[in-house]
Amino acid sequence: MAGRLIDTDPELAFQHALAASRRGGRMAAVREAVALTAYAAGEFGDALREFRTHRRISGSNEYLAxxxxxxxxxxxxxxxxxxxxxxxxxxMDPAGKVDMAIAASGARMDMEQYDAAVHALEIPQLDKNRAFSYSPRLFRAYADALELAGRGGEAEPWRRQALLAESVLGMGEFAEPEIMDLGDDDEAPAKPRFRRDSEGNSAEGDTGASAEDRSGNYAQAPEAAVPESEEDESDDALPGDEREALLGAEEAEESEDTADTEHDVRTEDTAGRHD
Structure with a gap:
């Protein structure tokens, strides 16, 4: 909670960190949180005490500046x-040395030693031809020190250089906006356009007999198999031998009818000729 509030409400963040320190005061991370939130809230006495405690527990000098x-x-x-x-x-590492130089320059300004404040920032990291994460704040601090020392003409190029460094590094007003996804984390799986079960029936929501799947292939419904026990179960079905005998009798009757018809036609034709 303290980490979430440190930028928007540092005083409340400090109170949350203090509450955590009452339960885990011997943990370096807790003392670090108390120190950082106190520093952000302007409680410099509490911050200095907590930074010293964190340094004693962890052995780290990262917050020396x-x-x-x-x-x-x-x-x-x-x-x-x-x-x-x-x-x-x-x-300290290069970024730590930059922060310490800025703090030392500020101390010289507090003592109204403005030329010394400028000199405190003239460190190897002050290179206008190279840009690091610490470069923009170092360039601006140097420009402020130059202006207080009465060298305003030299200050403006360093301010422009700080802006250029930010544009190259994508920092400050050139930083990419943070995009937050407000949707659900778990998206519902996409429903297939066409699916059939093992019995050849369409899946729920499908009404066609066939449909195109996502890969471009075409799916067709399998033909339903007819059980052998249901092949010849109609009312007119007969065993094989009886069926053949019946068909033979029908063909014989058709042959006799044809012969009688031809005989009648010939008889009538003969009678016509005699007449």
């Missing part, structure tokens, strides 16, 4: 400079 900034927030810029000159600060 924030500790220096907390010293500035408490009105102690000299202590911030002490942290910037420490051996631990010299062993």
């Amino acid at each position: 924030m500790m220096a900034d907390c010293e500035r927030g408490l009105g102690r810029p000299d202590r911030a400079l002490d942290l910037a000159r420490s051996e631990e600060a010299a062993e």
Whole structure:
């Protein structure tokens, strides 16, 4: 909960982190959450105490620059400079060194040492021809220090360079918008356009005898098999021998009828000639 609220309501996030620390105060992650939310809420005394506790538990110096900034927030810029000159600060990664240089420059500004503030930012990472994730904030801090030192003409190119670095890195106003999917996580499987069961019946919702499937093949309903026991179960069905005898008798009767007809025709024809 503290992580969700730190950007929108840091004070409430700090209260949530404090509640978590009452249950798991010996965990480094909990003390880290308390320190970060206190820093965001401007509670620099609490933040500095929690950063120190987190550093003691975890052995990490990643928040050393924030500790220096907390010293500035408490009105102690000299202590911030002490942290910037420490051996631990010299062993930080490039991003950490940039954050520490910005904190040291701010401490010099608090002491109205503006030329020294500019000098504090002239570190190897201040390279206008290369862009890293820390470059935009370093370029802007350097531009602010130059302006306070009365070198406003030199400040504007660094502000433009900060904007260019953001465009190259896709940060700030050039960052891609975060797209959230508001639909259900589990989508219903697509219903097949045509399906038949093992008995040759259409699936529910299909009314045609055949249909085209998604692969472009055509599916046809299998012909229903007629059980052998039902082949000759009609009322007129006869055993094989009786059927053949009956057919033979019918053919004989048709032959006799044909012969009688021909005989009658010949008789009538003969009688006509005698007349």
